[in-house]
Amino acid sequence: MLASLSTPLKTTFPKLVVPLAVNRFNLTQNFKRFNSTSRLIEATDGTFNKLISGPKDKTILVDFYANWCGPCKMLAPIMEEIVEEDENKVLVKVNIDECRKTALEHNITTIPTVQLYKNGVKRGEFIGARRKGLVQMFIDEYSK
Structure with missing residues (x-):
């Protein structure tokens, strides 16, 4: 026989806890600390268009991600490494949970999604995590 409960069941779920140090950098906080001269920039809905039309001599890589996304966490250090190796590349990170309007x-229906912009024009896009060699091939193909 079932006993009745005196208090209703709690139907809300606790928030998922995302570790602060996901990879070599902290996705939730460190990008916001970068200054405008950095090549790793966290975009907002208000700054996105300005960032993608940024320096004309640079290749702008835009990484649409979410903190809870496993493939995004795998792709993030690869993208950072590629940008660190080449002064002509800038990485703009867009957290889709915080920048819903831009997404x-x-x-953007799937993450991670990486877009490549040159002179403010979108040249290419790929979806999903990839090895460094494949990401580099994508950049070489579309940044000409």
Whole structure:
């Protein structure tokens, strides 16, 4: 026989805890600390368009990600390493949970999504985590 409960069941779930140091850098805090001269920049809905039309001599890589996304966590250090190796590349990180407007405007339905911009024009895009060699091939192909 079932006993009745005197208090209703709690139906809310606790927030998922994301470790602060996901990779070699902290996705939730460190990007916001970078200054404008850095080649790793966290975008907001208000700054995204300015960032992608940024320096004309640079290749702008835009990484749409979320803190809870496993493949995003795998791709992040690869993207950072590629940008560190080449002064002509800039990595713009867009957290889709915080920048929903930007994600909707650019039809982001799957993460991670990486877009490549040159002179403010979108040249290419790929979806999903990739090895460093494949990411480098993508950049070489679309940054010409």
